[in-house]
Amino acid sequence: MKFRLLSLLLFIGIQQLMAQENSTEKIFIANPYLQIGREPSAQSLELVWHVADADATWFVEERTKDSNAWTRIEAINFTRVAVTGVDPHRIYHIKFNKLDPGSTFYYRVIKNKVVVFEAEGKAPKSDKQNYRFVAIGDIGALTPDQKLLAVQAYKAKPDMVVVAGDIVYNTGLISEYRTKFWNIYNSDKETEQSAPIMRSVPFVAAPGNHDIATRDLDRLPQALAYFMFWDQPLNGPNGPEGSAWVPLLKGSDENKNAFKAAAGDAYPRMGNFSFNYGNAHWLYLDSNPYVNWSDKTLTDWIKNDLASAKGATWRFVVFHHPGFNSSRQHFEEQQMRVLSPAFEAGNVDVVITGHVHNYQRTYPLTFTPDPPAATTTPSRGRIVNGKWVLDNNFNGKTVTKPKGIIYIVTGAGGADLYNPEQQDDKNSWQTFTSTFISKVHSLTVVDVEGKTLNFRQIAADGKEVDAFKVTK
Incomplete structure (x- = not known):
């Protein structure tokens, strides 16, 4: 019985991971990527991602390598791209501005209260x-x-x-x-x-x-x-x-x-x-x-x-x-x-x-x-x-x-x-x-x-x- 239960939980976990990966492909036109930003410093990086032109509630959370506590970043801006030849889409931007130089940090992107992307970043030296x-x-x-x-x-x-x-x-x-x-x-x-x-x-x-x-x-x-x-x-x-x-x-x-x-x-x-x-x-x-x-x-x-x-x-x-x-x-x-x-x-x-x-x-x-x-x-x-x-x-x-x-x-x-x-x-x-x-x-x-x-x-x-x- 325990074996069947463990097998079921494992199957569910795999399905959830596959669903998340597939949903990531559908959610993002370009997956989130880091940039040095308009005013680079050893404490800051910009995060950018591309999605379809549709309203949603977005925010990003970050945490340090030594902490399990997530800090929310809600100051998110976007630019709408509507040129001939491609469907209209949005480019979102947020700024990490309290990084410890040279440290590893973690972040996750949340859409409509659901985590849709997670990654590890390197702060500038x-x-x-x-x-x-x-x-x-x-x-x-x-x-x-x-x-x-x-x-x-x-x-x-x-x-x-x-x-x-x-x-x-x-x-x-x-x-x-x-x-x-x-x-x-x-x-x-x-x-x-x-x-x-x-x-x-x-x-x-x-x-x-x-x-x-x-x-x-x-x-x-x-x-x-x-x-x-x-x-x-x-x-x-x-x-x-x-x-x-x-x-x-x-x-x-x-x-x-x-x-x-x-x-x-x-x-x-x-x-x-x-x-x-x-x-x-x-x-x-x-x-x-x-x-x-x-x-x-x-x-x-x-x-x-x-x-x-x-x-x-x-x-x-x-x-x-x-x-x-x-x-x-x-x-x-x-x-x-x-x-x-x-x-x-x-x-x-x-x-x-x-x-x-x-x-x-x-x-x-x-x-x-x-x-x-x-x-x-x-x-x-x-x-x-x-x-x-x-x-x-x-x-x-x-x-x-x-x-x-x-x-x-x-x-x-x-x-x-x-x-x-x-x-x-x-x-x-x-x-x-x-x-x-x-x-x-x-x-x-x-x-x-x-x-x-x-x-x-x-x-x-x-x-x-x-x-x-x-x-x-």
């Missing part, structure tokens, strides 16, 4: 704590290696994931996020092809050309989802459409108004922003060729932003298009080289980029562009000639204090690889290139330990293909 981040670009292509690298990112147990642009292919649509992104990086459990990363740690994304270069809302009214889905700082330069960094939107008033209502205050300012995490200052830039980075307003903003980071041990810059690239593919798109003097003056340590679908690392270098400063065209960047000085003594093993900035391309995140024939042909590399891995997809794992950075490049099969150390 303080400037006194070590941390790990994963960097990866050119990811949402729905390829086997994208999925394998999502699992590798999860296994690395990062505190933050840095996305160097081209979040989803091919045109940054709402529907492309649903088929190529959320299900890969925020699945309900780890599989061989997906992982539940975003519910536990924030992804922070720079925009790529496949994310925000499309501005014709009559042709693609679902485009520019970057401005709808990401909850990131809005402290970059502000300017109108038609300025040096904001191209004109095209389309009917109806489509433009629908997009702007969905994007809210994120458009257009979220293309460029900065924040502090751990002991580092992070600067994210829109490197698309429509931006004129020779514009004084922009360069002054970068200089002032980096100058304000006086307390930071490390300074990282993240954008999509690499200025220093040995691939034949995209070689001419060197427009971001014009910012090298500003980066050097601001004591930048490492620049992380994507766009080129392989992995490259430069020697530490300084660069002086030839006058006049480069201009850009709407479709492509341009070659920027100049003089570089290389620190060939740096090897990342025994010599670990670089003289100059290290530029990394980590664009082998899932999209088709570029120029595998160049990996073993060093004569095809530019002299500034130290390492060139183009035969395998990979991601970057970085451990930040005070005044030491340990970099590892991990392939989709988990093998290490590069490693080096930087110290101060």
